[in-house]
Amino acid sequence: MSLLNPSLRACALVLPFALVTPAFAQQDRPAVTAASPDGSIVLTVATDNDSRPTWSLSRKGKLLIAPSKLGFILTDGLNMVRGFSIAGSDKASGQERWEQPWGERRFVNDSHNELLVRFQQSDVQGGRRMNVRFRLFDDGVGFRYELPEQPGLKTMRIADETTEFDIAPAGTAWWIPGGEWNRYEQVYQKTAIDAVSTAHTPITMRLDDGTHLSFHEAALVDYAGYWLKRSDGRKFRTTLAPSSQAARVIRDLPFNTPWRTIRIADDAAGLVDNDLELNLNEPNKLGDVRWFRPAKYIGIWWGMIRGDWSWAEGPNHGATTARTKRYIDFAAKHGFRGVLVEGWDKGWNGDWFGHGDDFSYTQSTPDFDLPGLAAYARDKGVHLIGHHETGGNIANYEAQLDAAMRLYGGLGVDVVKTGYVADAGGIIAPGEAPGETRMEWHDGQRMAQHHLRVVETAAKYHVAVNAHEPIKDTGLRRTYPNWVGREGARGMEYNAWGAFANGPDHEPTLVYTRMLSGPMDFTPGVLSLEGADHAPLASTLAKQLGLYLALYSPIQMAADFIETLETFPKELDFISKVPADWSESRLIAGEVGDYAIFARKDRNSEDWYVGGVNDATARTVTLGFDYLEPGKRYTATIYRDGEGATYLTDARHEIAYETRTVRKGDRYDLWLAPGGGAAMRLVPAK
Structure with a gap:
């Protein structure tokens, strides 16, 4: 729901009714079923012969997900896997149209049916209660665990989930491995479904009958992100990102897990033109966010990525007052709202990768006048875009977080790019005792907590967040609309480091994989088509323009040097005019990994792109x-x-x-x- 115009939100219709199964013996209990609004997707929830909760899914009369288990493995008690019976269930339906303050489209339709199944474990197995809520749409399904207050279970210490997805038909998958050292920044593999090992989500599949699937999650809050791990054949299960503690997730009851989601479509366009994860997130909690304006930006960045300039102080320092003024002047002349400046603060000298102990988020280097440049930009109708690189040290960052965001907010720096450059399990987080630290994973529970803390703190000072090396996007931009962008994939920067480092099929694959999770700060617009040492990009000049339509972000960069951009006046004119906010978007032609052509309508005019x-x-x-x-x-x-x-x-x-x-x-x-x-x-x- 957007609070910009509440009257546009249709009243949600909820029709609850109960379906309670009697306390018969296990073998006498019937399964519980529900269907999507159009009836094409049918869910069945049951318990198997070993009294384990299961769920299955069919579509258009064909089995899609064979009976798959549900449950938890705990570190400090009997597992919540066996001994369950269905104690009851409730059904409901919802119909709503809500408005995004910014996005690929202005209005989002939410039409679903819902089934809540209440599982009761036998006393011998621990007597715990576990509810599972399913929400069925015509183009997908989401479900989550809901753990109610109950005697004898105050805190759950979760070693892992046993959530399964047993994919019945064969097909092809596009995926990147989960848990690798460089996070989500992998080249996508295309394999048979039964050749996948452990994958990050979203993972996209095309079944042999043409059905398209995307597995992901929604509303990842105070919980570990999951990787999809193949166990046997085409059977997968969630495995939670590790923690520095024995338990991967620790939560006091009551709580809900994130939603486990599957987009389901007849074709590639049906996966892309799909708002499943957004609809499974809570409405806007921030209220009026018109202080954030979708826009395009340039930056003191590409020169550092290529090695022409340095983040560290010295003769090649990129973030100088003089250079920043030139970039501000260029932005004002060509209609760019933002100028990103990296390396402006103290702490970059020396080897900062993976520790970031020395970073200050309030003190500038001697050759960078932050207050003066913020004022200079403001006088020209331009805004500085801030930068907070942590080197993976969130202990240091969190200690300065409020002061850093207050500084930016006071200067009118209303967007900040954050960074977490470290290996996958290399995040330095505060420990229990003063001065103690722990090592965490980029997508573990502690980092889910951290990223939300950054976003909430930034919102207090009317600052939007564009996270690099982030936790994956799960639709939380609906709830926190100042979370405007993320990297979370192999971006343009790799093209600076080698010939064809991102192959020609990389971006046409991103459209149908990573981009299904949300906006990406890919940083297009390298019109020179070359990285360091003249390394060529796997791109034509026209493709660099097409990236502004293919890879959506409400903050879009023209990444090349300003001197280079000016040598391409026609292309620069297009980049200066292409919007970063849309009223409508649709994929009008494309196939996974091959090509993707979009039509998008400007939110502020009648123009189409x-x-x-x-x-x-x-x-x-x-x-x-x-x-x-x-x-x-x-x-x-x-x-x-x-x-x-x-x-x-x-x-x-x-x-x-x-x-x-x-x-x-x-x-x-x-x-x-x-x-x-x-x-x-x-x-x-x-």
């Missing part, structure tokens, strides 16, 4: 304009791959420009080069 990205295979895609308003003519300014363009040679810079008039019902044949892309701006003709 169309574009996207391609893999290494040249193809011609026929695009329709059925989303345009009937009877209107639109002037389309088109940026497409030029004749002979390919990412493999210097022809990657070949680009063609075209202007034409289009109407609803027209068709346009778009040729996409290997590693190519395209972008269009459609303006209603006068």
Whole structure:
């Protein structure tokens, strides 16, 4: 729910009724079923012959998820796995239309049926109670555990879950390994489902019958993120990210776990045009957040990534007052709201990777005038974007957090990029005793707590957060709309470190995998198409423009040097005009890992933008304009791959420009080069 215009929110309809099964012997208890609103997805919840809770799912009459177990393994008592019976259940339904303060689309529809199943464990097994709430949509399902107050169980110390997903049909998966040293920054693998090992979510699958699935989670709060671990065949189970303590999660009752989610669709577009995780998060808790404005930015960043400048002080220091003024002037001239500055604060000297002990978040280096530059930017209608790199040391960061956010808020620095550069299990967190520290994982319970603390503290001072090396996105931007962006995948920076470091199919895969979790700060706009030592990108020039349509973020960077951007006036003009906030978005053509073309409508005008990205295979895609308003003519300014363009040679810079008039019902044949892309701006003709 957005508090910007509460009257636009439709009243939710909830129709509860009870279905209580009598206390018969286990074998006499019937299963409990529920269906999605259109009846295509049917859920069955039962207990098996070993009195273990199970769930299964069918779609359009075909088994999708075979009976799969539910439960917990505890560190300090009998496991909550066996000895359960169904004590009762309740059903409800909901219908709601709510407004996002910013996003891929302005309005989100939520139509679902719900089933709450109450499980009771036998006294011999511990006598605990465990509820599981399922929510069924026409395009997916989510479920979570709800642990009520109960005698003899005040605190749960969870070693792991036994939540299973036994995928009945065969198919193909796109995934990255979970628990590796560089977090989510992996190249996606494409394998058979039964060749997956342990994967981060979202993990995307295309079954042999064409059904598309995406496994993820929603509302990850005060809990460990999960990895999807294959146990046998196509049977998977959740495994929680590790903790410095024996238990991976410690929670006092009552509490709810995050939702375990599956998006389900007939095609790739059905996965993308899907708001399942957002709908499973709580409404906006921050109220009016119009102080955050979606926008584009430039930054003192690419030079550090390539090695031209340094974060550390010295003769090559990037974050100087003089250079920042030049970037502010460029931003004001070309319509960029933000200027990111990394390396402005004390603590970068020496080897900071993975410890960050010396970082100050309030003290500038001698050659950087933070208050003066904030004022200089403000006078030109530009805002500095702050930067807090922790080196993975949240003990040091949390000790300064309030003061740091207060400083930014007071200076009008209303967006901050945070960073957690460390190995996967290398986060330094406060311990129990003063001065004691512990090592935590990037996606463990302690980091879920930390990231939310940062977001809530920032909100007090009207600062938005763009987290790099983050915990994964699970739709919490609905509840905390100042959590505006994350990295959480292999971004543009890798292209600075080697030829074709991100292959041509990387971005067309991100669309259907990582991007299903939420906005990504990919940092597009490297128009030079080269990294350090002239290492080429697996991209044409047109693809760099298409990235602004394919990879959504409410904060979009033009990552190249400002001197380089100015040598591409037509492309810079497009980047300066393409919005970062949309009223509508839809995938109009694409397949997982191959290509993706979007149509998006500007939230603040009647303009449409169309574009996207391609893999290494040249193809011609026929695009329709059925989303345009009937009877209107639109002037389309088109940026497409030029004749002979390919990412493999210097022809990657070949680009063609075209202007034409289009109407609803027209068709346009778009040729996409290997590693190519395209972008269009459609303006209603006068």
